[in-house]
Amino acid sequence: MSYIRSSRLTLFSWLVLAGGLVLSPLAALTMTRAEEARAVAEFAARADRISQGLKDRLAGHGLVLRSAAALFDASDLVTEQDWHRFVERLQGGPALSGLDSLGFARFVREPERHAHGAWLKRNNIQAHTIIPSGKREAYGYVLYSSTLNGTGRMAPGLDLLTIPAYSAAMARAEHTGKTSLSGRAGPDEDTGPEPLTMMFKPAYVQGELLGWVFAAASPGGLVKPMLEADLHRQAPWTTLRIYDGNTPAAGKLIYQHGTAHRPGTAFLQQRFIDFNGHQWLLEFDHLNPAAVISHQQSLLVLGGGLGMSILLFLLLRSALTSRARAEALAEQLSNEMSAREGRYSRLQSRFDNIAARVSxxxxxxxxxxxxxxxxxxxxxxxxxxxxxxxxxxxxxxxxxxxxxxxxxxxxxxxxxxxxxxxxxxxxxxxxxxxxxxxxxxxxxxxxxxxxxxxxxxxxxxxxxxxxxxxxEQALKAAHSQSRHFRAALDQVSSFIYMKDTRFRYIYANRAALEQFGCNGTTLKGCMDEQFFAPATARALRESDSRVLAGEPCSEEVEIIGKDGRRTVFMDVKTPIFDDAEHREIVGLLGIRTDITLLKNSEQQLRQQAHFDPLTRLHNRVLLSDRLRQAMTQARRHEQSVAVVYLDLDGFKTINDTHGHAAGDKLLMAVAGRMKEVIREGDTLARVGGDEFVAILLDLADTQHCTPLLERLLQAAARPVNVDGLRLQVTASLGVTFYPQPEELDPDQLLRQADQAMYQAKLAGKNRYHLFDAERDRSVRTHHESLEHIRHALHNGEFVLYYQPKVNMRTGRVVGAEALIRWQHPQKGLLTPYHFLPAIEEHTLSIELGNWVIDAALQQIREWQARGLKLVVSVNLGARQLRQENFVEQLRQLLGHYPDIDPAWLELEILETSTLGDLAQISERLRQCRELGLGVSLDDFGTGYSSLTYLKQLPAGTVKVDQSFVRDILEDPEDLTILDGVISLARAFGRQVIAEGVETVKHGDMLLRIGCELAQGYGIARPMPAAELPGWVARWCPAPHWASLPRAERDMLPLLYAVIEHLAWVEAIAEALHQPGSPWPSLDAEQCRFGTWYRHCPGDTRERLGSLAALHRQLHQQAGQLQQWQQQGEEQLARQGLDELRVLHRRLTDELELRLAPPSNIADLRPKLKTV
The missing domain is CATH 3.30.450.20 (PAS domain)
Known part of the structure; x- marks a missing residue:
């Protein structure tokens, strides 16, 4: 059992050692991650602090720009010195920290650029060349610029509107009224080491855009001090990127601190700054996280854990009997260590967060x-x-x-x-x-x-x-200033007061309190109804309402006090706003000045300045104003105004006989009566001793004025009793009306009425006379024309042009006619039509005629000196020809040129000039012939053209008027008349010359009927004297004129037939193409050829039988055309017209063959149009 227990204890000891070896690193890793989270939180707090600091700095710069804009708004003129003083007051404080420059950009439209330059010069402001050059619709160029911490890239003259990023920000600032932040300028637009960011604030003057105040700063300049102050030791390991906008695009990077862009670490932080709608993105990151993450505690935990594990293992191994005690001790130590470390970590984190967020x-x-x-x-x-x-x-x-x-x-x-x-x-x-x-x-x-x-x-x-x-200091200063200001207002005699938006008084100076009868304490909360009569209070309330709506008010106010006393004040009110932006009205300020004495004085002066002191009628000053108003109303309402000038007949006699006192009483009585008879709205004024002017308005026409004029005459003629004397006068009235065809001023109207009044006096007095505006205008125009012509004659503005006369058959130039022209300085070259009619019956025509003769003689001398000998003809006017000393003047003019044979000068006499005393005119012309001068009868055929004139007038040449020549190719009647005139002139042995030859065909026809001399545009136009010799040298007649024979007289009807049928065919073509046009006669027996052929001898008719048959066929075809048109067969009619033209051409060719000798009639036929 002991062995088993020992084995188990041994195994347990090894398990403890193994557990310690595994758990100790895990515990150390946990501590490391906790330390990293603490470092990231601290880094985020610093990012918050820097972002907020940058936002506060932008807001502070915005306040600076608002102050700068207010400087322009509050001043009529801000000079460059004013601007620099403003900037110097701000320098040294934190307000301008980080700014590159501070300036003002002036806004100028292209049409105003010249006026702007004049304004700069007038105000001694330096003008700058606008960069870039070139014409644009508008400019926003830098006018003032103060360099602060930067390089001064905002140089004066730089047009900021040409930089799209700046132009967009300027437009946004103008649209919103707020400070705007610009985007990044392009690389070609900002060449500095670091791009500038611009801030714009619009500046207005009287509601009109004057320009923009701007602040230029690099983002680095704004944020670098905060980075250095906040990050200190960590700054080398910290990277900061600022982007224009809300996305981190490379093209929008405007600032970078630290190394170039790299993949983000766990420390990556993003912060957004919004400035009046414009955003910046700030990205913070740490390049060396290991430098701020402490591993000390994790190493202690790792070492302690391993040490304890080994110690436990040794203890277990050395003292198996103390296992329980060792286990308990190890567990206790471990728990205490974990608890202590947790508490320390939490306390450290909390304290760091608190400390970071405390300002x-x-x-x-x-x-x-x-x-x-x-x-x-x-x-x-x-x-x-x-x-x-x-x-x-x-x-x-x-x-x-x-x-x-x-x-x-x-x-x-x-x-x-x-x-x-x-x-x-x-x-x-x-x-x-x-x-x-x-x-x-x-x-x-x-x-x-x-x-x-x-x-x-x-x-x-x-x-x-x-x-x-x-x-606190500013508030204390403002309080002191307010106390001094109120004390100063108490010394002002005007009534100064303030009201809130509910029309209640909140302040009044001492003068106003004395008017109200209260003190400052009892005044507050009172309204106008407590101090003034109801009507006055209502009027003041209405004007207060307008002011509180934002409309400043300045008006005269009549205030009726509680005692009923009336006082006139000039009341000036303006709204009070809550701040400089004028966004909200919080009350009104009023200044009320007593102007009662001034108004009374003005009324007295106005009475003295505008009214006659004797009659109390309007005087001349007020009359002029009323007349101008009446004329304006008449034009606007399209009605007439009558101006009546009235003069009393016989007043001077009464004044001289009975004295001025009696005369004054008579004037007052007559003035009062006339005032009574005119209508309300009409004006009566006294303009002199016994002269008056009445203005009668709203007349539908001039006839409505007659009853008013009659009543004025009757009122003036009624007897007046003055101091027992029965005095009586009458009146003469001159009347004119307005408007007239020509625009007039009031003085001209009065002069017209005055002229008409004198006409009334000349007609017998006690009557009225209407001014004839048309006659007056005609007379004035005529006088002006005479003066202009006289001035032109004295200044040498008249010149002579010359039109050659030629023999068309031989080609010889037989002479030239001198034609006067006016080289007008403004209107250019004028023909006689523009000026001769004005002087026809004036003595100026004689002076001008003598100049023409003298100029022609001088030109003859110059030409003959160059070898050119031509007879020059000049035109004589009727008045010049009839003057008694005409021949003597002519002899004197010729005497100035003794080297010139008078035969080289020819006088052209108009046929109409000879009307009257034919014998006298004939005698004078005979005397002219005796002087050696030639005489010709001009424009023959336009007057009476009696045989007596041809017989008695000693004219060697007859000039046929161009009116007979112009239409001979179209009208056979004119050709017949021309042939008769030529025959008549030849019968009296006169040479004939035709005027108005405009084409070669005219010359052909004239040669056919026997007229070889001609002049006209077809030969040569009138030309300056210097050009005539060259023209004579180059002149060649038409080649066939020399061989073109004259037609036999008995065959002339065939010539007339050609002309007649040409016009006849064209008349038929017009009737076909223009429905409604009359048809010519289609009867073959009624035309000129048919009539002539019918009366020809039998042998002639037999010889011309084929010609007559062709003639009948032509008329039959015309009848068929008329029938087709009447039947609506337009197409057939037009086709038949072509056949009619073919028949007419055959008839013309046949007529040519019949004329003997052969003629060139075919050339006379104009080219006909083919339908």
């Missing part, structure tokens, strides 16, 4: 009796508060006391010693010197405990209260 510094401070002081424990908060690492103060607290402000060191030490003596809590406020040189306020709070060795330990917290201190 200040948790500490244990020990003061030994010897005076030596240490910090056995200090949380990482010591770094931010004192700039020290916990290790630096662990063995000696002197370094921390060195950081305390010199003025606060003694007081801090005193409070610590007092707390140590009395063991009372330590609670003390003191300052430390910050890293930026600015003092920061700290508050310490700790509980003391006496140690066994006599030392005193404190356990507590120190945290930063700088913000709270600054707020």
């Amino acid at each position: 200040g510094m948790l500490f244990e401070y020990r003061l030994e009796p010897s005076g030596r002081s240490t910090f056995p424990y200090a949380s990482d908060g010591i770094r931010q508060l004192f700039g020290l690492a916990p290790e630096q103060a662990r063995d000696n607290a002197a370094a921390m006391f060195d950081a305390i402000h010199p003025d606060d060191v003694e007081a801090t030490a005193e409070t610590m010693l007092s707390s140590a003596r009395t063991l009372t809590p330590w609670h003390h406020t003191f300052r430390v010197n910050g890293a930026d040189g600015q003092p920061r306020w700290l508050l310490g709070d700790a509980l003391p405990r006496r140690e066994a060795d006599g030392a005193t330990s404190w356990f507590g917290i120190i945290y930063d209260i700088t913000g709270r201190k600054q707020a």
Whole structure:
């Protein structure tokens, strides 16, 4: 049994050893994982702290931008110096920490760019070249930029709208009104060592976008100080990546701390920051987890477990009898160790979590009796508060006391010693010197405990209260400023008050309290109904409502007090907002100034300035205003306004005879009567001693004015009793109306009425006369035209153009007609049609005619000097020809050019100029012929063209008017008339020249009927004198003109038949293509050829039998076409038209053969259209 028991105990001892060897590593592994979880939790807490710090820093920069935007909103003009002063006030504090630059980008649209440049120059603001260059719809370029900690990449002139990432953020800020955060700029847009992140806040002036204030910072600059302050020794082993957005994409990486991207460890943490809708993703990781995971406890557990296992094994082996006691001891030791380790782990984890989330510094401070002081424990908060690492103060607290402000060191030490003596809590406020040189306020709070060795330990917290201190100081300053401001308002004589949103008074200065009859205490909660009459209170309530709705108000208010006294105030009110963002209205501020005396003075001045002191009628100033209003209303409502100028007849005699006093009384009486007869709304004004003007409104037409004018005449003519005298005057009225075809101003209307009034006086007085606007406009236009022509003549603006006259058969240039032109400075070259009619019956026509003759003689001299000899003809006007000294003036003009034979000058006399005294005109022309001048009768056929003119007028040439020549190819009647005129002129031995030859065919026809001289556009257009010699040298007539014979007179009817049938065929084509057009006569016996053929001798008719048969066939085909159209056979009719044209061509060819000698009539036929 003993052996068995021993064996069992031996086996048990080996099992214990084996169990210890297995369980000890498992226990160590469990401790290792617990330590790793603690390290990860601590790392996560640090990630939370850094993320929150970055979020707070972005929010702080947002407040800076809001202050900068408020600077522009509150100022009419912010210069570059103003901007830099603003930035300097912020520098040195934590507000700008981490920023690269702070600036302002100006918004300018392309159409406003020039005006913006002028604005910069006007306000002495430096202009910058916008980069990049080029025209765009709008620009958002950097106007002001202050470099803070960076390289100043936001240079003035840089157009931020050209960078998509910045442009999107600027648009988002403008849309939301909030501060926006930009995305990452492209590599071509931001060439710095680290990409910049931009923050934008829109700046407005009077509701219009002025631009954006912006802050530029690198993410590294924002987060690196927090990394260094929080992670200290772990910083080299910590990696931080910041992505723009909520996904860790490589293209969105904007900052990286530590090594490049690698697979994440168990320490990988992600945190999101949302800034006004724009997100950043922060990824934290640890590169060396082993550096922060302690294996000491797990090794102790492993070593202890193995040691205990071996010890137990040895004990069991050495003392089998003490097995139970050894087992119990081992179990007890194991349980105590596990419990102690669990409690330590939990306490350590809790304390680390608490310390990490406390914004200040948790500490244990020990003061030994010897005076030596240490910090056995200090949380990482010591770094931010004192700039020290916990290790630096662990063995000696002197370094921390060195950081305390010199003025606060003694007081801090005193409070610590007092707390140590009395063991009372330590609670003390003191300052430390910050890293930026600015003092920061700290508050310490700790509980003391006496140690066994006599030392005193404190356990507590120190945290930063700088913000709270600054707020307390600002509040104290604001309270003091408010007290001084209220004292100053009490010295103002205006009534200043404030109300809440329920119309209750919450403040009033001393002047307002005296008006209300109460003090500041009793005023609060009162309303206007308690101080003013009901009507006044209602009016004030209405304006208050508008102000509380956000609309500032400035108006005159008449206040009736409780005593019934009326006072006029200028009441200016504006809403009061709860903050600078103007999001909520919390009340209103009003300033009420008594302007009663001012209003009374204005009323007196207005009365003196606008009313006649004698008659109390409107004076000239108020009349002008009323007349302008009446004219505006007349245009708007399409009605008429009558302006009546009235002058009293005989008033001067009464004034001189009975004195000014009697005259004044008469004026007042007549003015009162006239005021009574005009309608309400009409105006009567006195504009002079006995002159008045009435404005009569809303007249449907001018006829409605007549009864009013009659009543004014009657009112003015009624007798007036003045001091026993019976005085009487009458009135002369001049009337004009508005609107008129031409736009007028009030002074022009008054002048028109004044002119009409004088016409009424000239017509016998005591009547009215209506102004004739049309006649006045015509006269003015005529006078203006005369002045312009006279000015042009004196300034040498008139020139002569020359149109050649030729013999079409021989090709010789026989002369040129001088035609006047006006080289107008604005309108260009003007023909005589634009200016000669205006001076036709004016003496200016004589002056211009003499200039033409002189200019023509001078041109003849110049041409002859160059070897060109041409007869130049000039046109004489009727008035110039009829003047008594015409021949003498002509002789003087010729005397200026003794080297020129007068025969080279020809006078063209219009046929209509000779109407009247034919004998006188004939004598003058005869005298002209005696001077050696040629004379021709121009435009023959347009006047009376009697045989007497041809017989008596000594004209060697007759010019046939172009109206007879132009249509000879289409109208046989014109050809007949032209043939008759030419025959008549030849009968009297006159040379004939045809005007209006526009084509070669015109020349053909003229040569056929025996007219060889011609001029017209078909030969040459009028040209400057310098061009005529070259034209003469180049001129060649149509080649066939030289051999084209004149037609035999007895065969001319065939020529007429060609022209007639051409027009006849075209008329039929028009009737077919345009339904409703009249058909020409289709009777073959009624046309010109049919009539002529019917009266021909028998032998001629026999010789022309085939021609007559073709003629009848042509008319029969036309009748068939008409029948087809009437039957609706449009297709047949159009096909038959082609056959009609073929027959007409055969008839024309046959006529050519019959004419003797052979002619060129075929060339006269225009090309016909084929349907």
